[in-house]
Amino acid sequence: MSEMNASSTNCESSPSSYLRVFRFLPVTKLSLVDNKCIHRFNSCTRQKLKEVLAWGVFLDGLSRCFASNGEHSEGFESDQGKISYYAGLMENVDRSEKLTLNGAHFLGVFCGAVLLLRIARYLPLLLNVYSLLLCLAFYLSYELIYKRRRFPPGPMPWLVAGNMPDFLFCSSIDDLFQSWKKRYGGVFTVWIGPIPLVMVSDLLSIKKYFVQHAELFSNRWRNHVTDTFMGGxxxxxxxxxxxxxxxxxxxxxxxxxxxxxxxxxxxxxxxxxxxxxxxxxxxxxxxxxxxxxxxxxxxxxxxxxxxxxxxxxxxxxxxxxxxxxxxxxxxxxxxxxxxxxxxxxxxxxxxxxxxxxxxxxxxxxxxxxxxxxxxxxxxxxxxxxxxxxxxxxxxxxxxxxxxxxxxxxxxxxxxxxxxxxxxxxxxxxxxxxxxxxxxxxxxxxxxxxxxxxxxxxxxxxxxxxxxxxxxxxxxxxxxxxxxxxxxxILPINLLRTVAEDVSIDGFHFRQGTLVIPQISILxxxxxxxxxxxxxxxxxxxxxxxxxxxxxxxxxxxxxxxxxxxxxxxxxxxxxxxxxxxxxxxxxxxxxxxxxxxxxxxxxxxxxxxxxxxxxxxxxxxxxxx
CATH class of the missing domain: 1.10.630.10 (Cytochrome P450)
Structure with missing residues (x-):
């Protein structure tokens, strides 16, 4: 305490000491040069609350000062001139109004400051959650909207599983196919996991796809199971x-x-x-x-x-x-x-x-x-x-x-x-x-x-x-x-793939897309x-x-x-x-x-x-x- 008091006495002993404490930096900020001379708050348990309150009052007063229309006085470029200028501005402020701030105004400043401090504390977590939600939104948009946009309509797929749950939990696969055909038409898309499968189930479309364009829709689907079973x-x-x-x-x-x-x-x-x-x-x-x-x-x-x-x-x-x-x-x-x-x-x-x-x-x-x-x-x-x-x-x-x-x-x-x-x-x-x-x-x-x-x-x-x-x-x-x-006897016909990119009936099929004539539905x-x-x-x-x-x-x-x-x-x-x-x-x-x-x-x-x-x-x- 003796050292602190001594330090304070030294700082207060000469007016010019304050000129050394504050250096005015208009481009960046006011920075403390000798922070040993400044003791803004004590270290009691209510320090944070006092600090928020003080900052609220200070910011309100400062905003009122800068709202003044006063002109710069002569000698403003010097440190002494700057201090004199701001001291003059403060003299022109109605001190009673400043010291008795409007309750609603003060409460807004105070709550805003508290909220900012709280947000700053959890900002990293909030950023992570925001990023996660953003990624999830992009993923859902891609899975449920973007990747389905050029395929024929069909039942909404589950994430990852596609329409496999529909197959697993239906009482009759024939009834399931018929319901999809009635709802989406003779050409519709189901998803086997992440893989789209286009089912063609009306006679005119079957003839168009697999007879008129037979060269495009006659390739077989290669996969690990069939390749292994057939040795290539x-x-x-x-x-x-x-x-x-x-x-x-x-x-x-x-x-x-x-x-x-x-x-x-x-x-x-x-x-x-x-x-x-x-x-x-x-x-x-x-x-x-x-x-x-x-x-x-x-x-x-x-x-x-x-x-x-x-x-x-x-x-x-x-x-x-x-x-x-x-x-x-x-x-x-x-x-x-x-x-x-x-x-x-x-x-x-x-x-x-x-x-x-x-x-x-x-x-x-x-x-x-x-x-x-x-x-x-x-x-x-x-x-x-x-x-x-x-x-x-x-x-x-x-x-x-x-x-x-x-x-x-x-x-x-x-x-x-x-x-x-x-x-x-x-x-x-x-x-x-x-x-x-x-x-x-x-x-x-x-x-x-x-x-x-x-x-x-x-x-x-x-x-x-x-x-x-x-x-x-x-x-x-x-x-x-x-x-x-x-x-x-064929619940799902043998799978075929598109030989090259082709557009038919307004649908765009990329090379390798699975397309089958689903004769069981017909x-x-x-x-x-x-x-x-x-x-x-x-x-x-x-x-x-x-x-x-x-x-x-x-x-x-x-x-x-x-x-x-x-x-x-x-x-x-x-x-x-x-x-x-x-x-x-x-x-x-x-x-x-x-x-x-x-x-x-x-x-x-x-x-x-x-x-x-x-x-x-x-x-x-x-x-x-």
């Missing part, structure tokens, strides 16, 4: 460009040579129909239909690809069909989206369970195919007589190109293996699934089954139904069409198929009972990606279904109600079911008795 860009289903054109052209040529859609292939199908019928006679009464249907159809494709077949009841064929079913379920699971978006998650132990299952299925299918290829190579090496099949034909094509020095193109051993895998899966899964639905629906609707049998009995006098009988069987064909429409549209959830074959017949064409009925898709084996599938569906209904009665077990619940996968399957199967008794002229 191989096969024929998931490839595009020159490789796809070459391999598809070769496959179509071979299928035509094998008589697909003609008498040669019809005979091979009938061999399997007869084996199926023999199995049903041997195992009459209660029969689980899934396995014998799979063996029947599987043997048709096995014979064509590998020149071999399995006996009915084969455990190996049943296991192969089970693998294809599991694969169909796995690849449509939402977690596959995670594997596509973040491939590294396939190595994370808690996340890669389904990935490991998929790879185990791939390994078993690879082993089956490799065994068939090795057996064919052994036969060729021994020079044994061979019966043509797809594998031998492909091997000979490669050998011919090597010997002649011709360009090998995209022919190699791995491509052959993956092409066989594609043909095996496509030839098995879709036709087997449709026939499972066919026998289930015939069992649930005995009146429809009876009408088919009456038509077959009246029009086909022989023991078997042939492709030549098809024009005389309009009701049977209508039933098969309605089975395909009702089953609607075949459930009540405008073209009234009461679409009702199984009614008569919708495919005109008033005279003849089969009528409905343009919206597109079970094999359209455009350049139309089903490669359409003619084979049509022949199988007709011959297997009609011949078995001609020979057998299919009834539901007593007290059981068969379900038409839809099990989603790459294809939509019915639940497993059993039928009571009885042979229809005939006389020596093949008439029902």
């Amino acid at each position: 860009v191989n096969g024929v289903v998931q490839i595009d460009g020159p490789k796809w054109r070459e391999q598809r052209r070769f496959a179509l040529h071979v299928l035509r040579d094998f008589g697909v859609g003609r008498a040669l292939m019809e005979g091979k199908i009938m061999d399997e129909v007869n084996a199926f019928a023999a199995y049903l006679r041997l195992n009459q009464r209660r029969v689980a239909m899934n396995s014998p249907v799979a063996v029947c159809v599987g043997n048709v494709i096995n014979n064509m690809l590998f020149g071999m077949r399995f006996p009915q009841g084969s455990a190996e064929m049943h296991h192969l069909h089970s693998l294809l079913d599991q694969q169909s379920r796995l690849v449509i699971n939402p977690i596959m989206g995670l594997y596509i978006a973040a491939p590294w998650t396939t190595d994370v132990p808690l996340l890669n369970g389904m990935w490991n299952e998929l790879m185990a299925i791939r390994s078993e299918l690879y082993d089956f195919l490799q065994k068939q290829i090795d057996d064919h190579r052994s036969i060729l090496a021994c020079g044994e007589a061979i019966e043509d099949d797809f594998t031998f034909t492909y091997m000979r094509e490669m050998e011919k190109r090597r010997q002649t020095g011709a360009d090998m193109g995209y022919f190699d051993d791995w491509q052959m293996k993956m092409l066989l895998l594609d043909l095996f899966f496509a030839g098995m899964e879709t036709t087997v699934t449709t026939l499972k639905w066919g026998f289930l629906l015939a069992t649930i609707h005995p009146d429809v089954q009876r009408k088919v049998q009456e038509e077959l009995d009246n029009q086909c006098m022989g023991s078997s139904v042939t492709l030549a009988d098809r024009p005389r069987l309009p009701y049977t064909q209508a039933v098969i069409n309605e089975i395909q429409r009702f089953a609607n 075949m459930n549209d009540e405008h073209f198929f009234p009461d679409p959830k009702q199984f009614r074959p008569e919708r495919f017949l005109d008033q005279s009972g003849k089969l009528r064409r409905i343009d919206e009925f597109l079970p094999f898709s359209v455009g350049k990606r139309q089903c490669l084996g359409e003619s084979l599938a049509r022949a199988e569906l007709f011959l297997i279904f009609s011949n078995l209904l001609k020979q057998f009665e299919f009834r539901a077990p007593p007290g059981e109600q068969l379900s038409t619940r839809r099990l989603l996968g790459l294809t939509v399957s019915p639940p497993k079911y059993e039928c009571l199967v009885e042979t229809r008794k005939r006389d020596e002229n093949h008439n029902i008795v």
Whole structure:
């Protein structure tokens, strides 16, 4: 205290000491030169409050001083002149008014000062919160508005998840699609996570996109799951460009040579129909239909690809069909989206369970195919007589190109293996699934089954139904069409991508955008198929009972990606279904109600079911008795 008092005394001892304390700096500020002489506030607990109050009074008085219209006095440029000038201004101020400030005015100054101090204290935090909110606003604007602006309209996506929650929590994916079509039109966008998927679901747009502009909308979507499963860009289903054109052209040529859609292939199908019928006679009464249907159809494709077949009841064929079913379920699971978006998650132990299952299925299918290829190579090496099949034909094509020095193109051993895998899966899964639905629906609707049998009995006098009988069987064909429409086995068509930037109907599609012809929506549209959830074959017949064409009925898709084996599938569906209904009665077990619940996968399957199967008794002229 003594030192402080001494210091104060020294400062007060001469008037000129104040001139040393304050130096007037008009450009910047008044700065303290010797702050030891200035003790504005004590250090008591109320220091902050006093300081705010004092600053409020000081600032108010200072503002009044500078509001004066006084002129600078002479000698203003010197420090003494400046002090004298401001002292004079202060003398002119009404001191009573200054010392008794208006209450509201003083309270405003005081509260403003307190608020400024408070804000200054939390300014860094407020800036961080503001920045966060600004970033969030930009992100939401981008996700919900900006990135959707050039796509067709569609349901509002969830952040990150897109419209996946809509798929996961809906009771019926078919009803969900129909509601979107009614609300947004025939062309709309859904978001699979962060990926936009444009669904084209009206006939005119489907033809415009995938027929008139087929070159732009025929590429396939490449991703980590399909590339890994197929060992790269191989096969024929998931490839595009020159490789796809070459391999598809070769496959179509071979299928035509094998008589697909003609008498040669019809005979091979009938061999399997007869084996199926023999199995049903041997195992009459209660029969689980899934396995014998799979063996029947599987043997048709096995014979064509590998020149071999399995006996009915084969455990190996049943296991192969089970693998294809599991694969169909796995690849449509939402977690596959995670594997596509973040491939590294396939190595994370808690996340890669389904990935490991998929790879185990791939390994078993690879082993089956490799065994068939090795057996064919052994036969060729021994020079044994061979019966043509797809594998031998492909091997000979490669050998011919090597010997002649011709360009090998995209022919190699791995491509052959993956092409066989594609043909095996496509030839098995879709036709087997449709026939499972066919026998289930015939069992649930005995009146429809009876009408088919009456038509077959009246029009086909022989023991078997042939492709030549098809024009005389309009009701049977209508039933098969309605089975395909009702089953609607492709919930989401195989994905296509845009080959290059293009604008159609006011929408701009960038290269790589996912666009698909969503035929499942079209075949459930009540405008073209009234009461679409009702199984009614008569919708495919005109008033005279003849089969009528409905343009919206597109079970094999359209455009350049139309089903490669359409003619084979049509022949199988007709011959297997009609011949078995001609020979057998299919009834539901007593007290059981068969379900038409839809099990989603790459294809939509019915639940497993059993039928009571009885042979229809005939006389020596093949008439029902």
